[in-house]
Amino acid sequence: MKTSLVILITRLLALAFFLSIAGSANAKDINDDIYGLWKIKSIMGGGISSLSEHKARLYIGKIVIINADKFVFNGKTCLHPPYSRSVDDVDKYFDREWRADVTDTPLPNPVTIIDAKCNFLYPIRKNHIMIAEEGVFFEAVRIKK
Numbered sequence: 523m524k525t526s527l528v529i530l531i532t533r534l535l536a537l538a539f540f541l542s543i544a545g546s547a548n549a550k551d552i553n554d555d556i557y558g559l560w561k562i563k564s565i566m567g568g569g570i571s572s573l574s575e576h577k578a579r580l581y582i583g584k585i586v587i588i589n590a591d592k593f594v595f596n597g598k599t600c601l602h603p604p605y606s607r608s609v610d611d612v613d614k615y616f617d618r619e620w621r622a623d624v625t626d627t628p629l630p631n632p633v634t635i636i637d638a639k640c641n642f643l644y645p646i647r648k649n650h651i652m653i654a655e656e657g658v659f660f661e662a663v664r665i666k667k
Contacts, residue, residue, distance in 0.1 A: 553636075556605070556636065558588060559664070560585070560587075560651065560662040560664050560665065561662060561665050566652055566660065568657050568659050569621045570620070570621050581655065584596060586653065588643075593639070593641065595653065595655065596655060604637060607636050607637075609635070616633075627646075627659070628647070629644060630645075641654060641655060649663060650662070651664075
């Protein structure tokens with residue numbers, strides 16, 4: 523009787539182990555929507571900024587790398603960014619945090635705010651994000667996942 527009980531417990535533990543592996547392999551990373559290689563497409567606006575319009579235009583065409591280990595943009599690398607997320611009313615958030623009017627932008631309401639430690643990211647729609655850099659808002663498009 524003890525032997526069959528030990529075998530049953532062993533099999534149940536093995537089953538639980540394999541199910542946990544299968545579950546973690548299928549678990550989706552919440553940041554899959556932002557990971558990848560991105561390219562700055564345009565200037566979407568801005569708040570209080572230290573960048574001139576001329577300097578801001580030089581960002582267009584630059585590459586942004588976003589992955590779990592680093593965020594790379596404009597010659598800066600942020601290692602182990604937290605990518606912490608919050609949600610807020612789009613107009614209230616941008617007025618409070620940036621003193622900016624974003625009514626003419628395609629940002630969803632409510633807006634998702636992603637803190638990458640050295641920049642803030644705002645998903646617009648699939649394969650499109652807005653990146654805040656020195657008070658200027660840039661639209662980036664994903665060029666590779």
